[in-house]
Amino acid sequence: MDRRYTEDELIAKLFAPLAGPAALGLMDDAALLPPCVNPMVATVDALVAGVHFFPEDPADSIAKKALRANLSDLAAKGAEPIGFLLALALPPDWTNQWLEAFAAGLAEDCKAFGCPLLGGDTVATPGPLTLSITALGEAAQGSFVGRSGARPGDALYVSGTIGDAALGLRLRRDAALRAGLSPKARDYLLERYLLPRPRLALAPLLRTSASAAMDVSDGLVGDLAKLARASRVAARVTTRDIPLSEAAREAIAIDPTLFELALTGGDDYEILFCARGNASEIERLASAASAPCVMIGEIIAGDGETIFLDAQENIMKFNRLSFSHF
Amino acid sequence: MDRRYTEDELIAKLFAPLAGPAALGLMDDAALLPPCVNPMVATVDALVAGVHFFPEDPADSIAKKALRANLSDLAAKGAEPIGFLLALALPPDWTNQWLEAFAAGLAEDCKAFGCPLLGGDTVATPGPLTLSITALGEAAQGSFVGRSGARPGDALYVSGTIGDAALGLRLRRDAALRAGLSPKARDYLLERYLLPRPRLALAPLLRTSASAAMDVSDGLVGDLAKLARASRVAARVTTRDIPLSEAAREAIAIDPTLFELALTGGDDYEILFCARGNASEIERLASAASAPCVMIGEIIAGDGETIFLDAQENIMKFNRLSFSHF
Known part of the structure; x- marks a missing residue:
């Protein structure tokens, strides 16, 4: 018309x-x-x-x-x-x-x-x-998964891979990085920025097993701090356990400073959650639901602190914690 | 700060x-x-x-x-x-x-x-x-008041007064009209444009008595046509029965074309509804709820037609039916 x-x-x-x-x-x-x-x-x-x-x-x-x-x-x-x-x-x-x-x-x-x-x-x-x-x-009766239920001793999990969307956004603005990546990695990261993958398949597992959960939308580092504050606990993360896609690894190999961007950039839309019990069983159930999750750390006593340990077990410092659209 | x-x-x-x-x-x-x-x-x-x-x-x-x-x-x-x-x-x-x-x-x-x-x-x-x-x-069980329940023989009511907000909007843009009105009428109409008065007090009466209802937000004439279409009926309105505020009457006395604006302008946020039964009883109940309503017409057989009769019982024609922000 x-x-x-x-x-x-x-x-x-x-x-x-x-x-x-x-x-x-x-x-x-x-x-x-x-x-x-x-x-x-x-x-x-x-x-x-x-x-x-x-x-x-x-x-x-x-x-x-x-x-x-x-x-x-x-x-x-x-x-x-x-x-x-x-x-x-x-x-x-x-x-x-x-x-x-x-x-x-x-x-x-x-x-x-x-x-x-x-x-x-x-x-x-x-x-x-x-x-x-x-x-x-x-929500199922009695099984709403809030941010405030994490307790010391819980293990900390994250779904999917972290940082892809933030790297995809960077690629949109950084022609040199775009040119340095393989076409496959470039397309993957660009697509991950465009299209989040909401992890609804994880909802049943969260209802039965999670003590606390949130979606990672403003960056893993800042969002974990929010969860820790809401639960009045601290969290310790082993950064080498944070799941990265092959494409993200390729980008970080070109520019190692992009690792920090992966951990603090936004738009992941993955699930960060805490749970007790057998970690390999939780990881198995998540895989069975086609929403792979891995344990990346643990909840410890504290009041909102978050500790990210690098490959040498040193505490990492971040220039900024999270991404804000405001 | x-x-x-x-x-x-x-x-x-x-x-x-x-x-x-x-x-x-x-x-x-x-x-x-x-x-x-x-x-x-x-x-x-x-x-x-x-x-x-x-x-x-x-x-x-x-x-x-x-x-x-x-x-x-x-x-x-x-x-x-x-x-x-x-x-x-x-x-x-x-x-x-x-x-x-x-x-x-x-x-x-x-x-x-x-x-x-x-x-x-x-x-x-x-x-x-x-x-x-x-x-x-x-909503109360079984008493949701939709737009599609009007039936021939129902009386048609509207709450409050119609056209005040549309006239208030006109005043914002028309200095001559603003100057011609009494300060009281001017302030009233300007305030009615700024602050709708949602008729939540009418909700109980609507639940018990209304066959159909909608809020008048895009102009009475166009909104009544929507209700008539949704109910697959026609409606006949006696325009002299449409409730007008003193301030609106003052504005229309200055410029009679403003009557059409009052009936087709937006932002009334009054309730248009259909009901059976004793009209004076319904009007009494509405007044008792501090949300006065008056009967302005009736529902007749048809398929979405609306007829507005002027003081001489002639059918009015409108240049436009309703106001759209789109």
Whole structure:
């Protein structure tokens, strides 16, 4: 079509297909959710073009990143997705094609993660594209996994690999590094920045085994400090045990200072959690759930301190602890 | 203080005091809501400076307007507030003083409407101030008031007075009109634009008596058409019965074309609803709840048509049906 969609058209054509029954066809003032016998969890994330993603990123990956950042929070709480609400502020130059790709990406993830659209609001902005997603999830009775339950003696685990997204972001801005990497490593890191992988597959294991958990979104070092403060404990990490992808290792081999970036950069969307019991059994269960985790340290007595030991067992110092979009 | 708040500081000092127990001190990845034996309703609204409000509006009224727009949706569904999540994108020139006033306004409304903060995300934007609120509410079992239940023979009611906010917005931009009004009328209309009055007091009456309801946020004429379409009925309104404030009457006396603006402008945040039964009894119950309502017409057979009759019982034509921020 030659003209842009009206608000009614974009709701009917692009967003209604993503909606669950609770959304009432996106035709009412509010979604109507059935009673929830279990506790519900709710989380919100806002993303701004030029701040949280590049305006030129593919529209479908922008949509997916926004949803997945929220799903990662649900996963970290051991919750299963119920659905989400989307607030979308479109800049003056939006096109039907862009919005179709955005909705198509969102539709793929709604289906892949079992998380339908519950409601939304689309508005115009003279500024950059801005979107905010509120995700709702269902926790199992009595098994919400907070940040404050870590106790001395717990082992500390992290899922997936750390630092890939931060290195991917660096690659976007550092042509020399980009040129120095193998095409495979380059593409892998760039993709990891674009598309988080929310670890919903870990939610059942967290519900049964974790004393505390959080999603790593602002950098492992700073986020572990948050968990330690919330639990009023300290944490000791053996950095050689922190899982790194082959691509991250390749980048760090070129520039060893990137190791610190990997540990303090944001956008990992992996799960950091604490648990008692047999570590190899927990690692086995995580692998069986297709969400590999490894033990990287332990919780000790303290009040928010974090200790990161390098390969020589020396305490590492970081120039900054975490990444902030604020 | 001379420097601006860090993200941790503004959470701890400004937003944590607004948080309910479910927010876990705003220190976790997500809020944890207790099980809800009743159905839950969820709604989201986004507001952009320069689009939905004036950037120079008082910070406390910006906060209140954003929350109240959502509370109005809950009220229209016959729901009681549970709480809300806030996504706040701050422009480069934000100040501590502005944010303190914003949080103070929000705190007043959290208390006044029994709607605590459940979670939030604060980010930086190079663009205008943008905020998005997702409100959650509890509907009574079996008494959710949708838009689709209106039936021929129902009477049509509206709460409060119509058009005040649209006239207040016009006043902001029309110095001649502003000068022509009495100070009292001018101040009243300006205040009605700044501060919606969500009709939560009507929720119990809607639950027991309404066949359909919605909040009037984009103009009475266009919103009634939405309700009629959702219910697959038609509606006939006697425009002389539409409640107008003294201030609105004063403005319309100066410029009779403003009557159309009153009926098609946005931001009323009043409740439009349909009900059977004794009209004077419904109006009495609404007054007793301090949310006066009047009957303005009736639902008839049809498929989305709306008929507005003027004082001479002629069918009115409107240049546009409703106001859109999109």
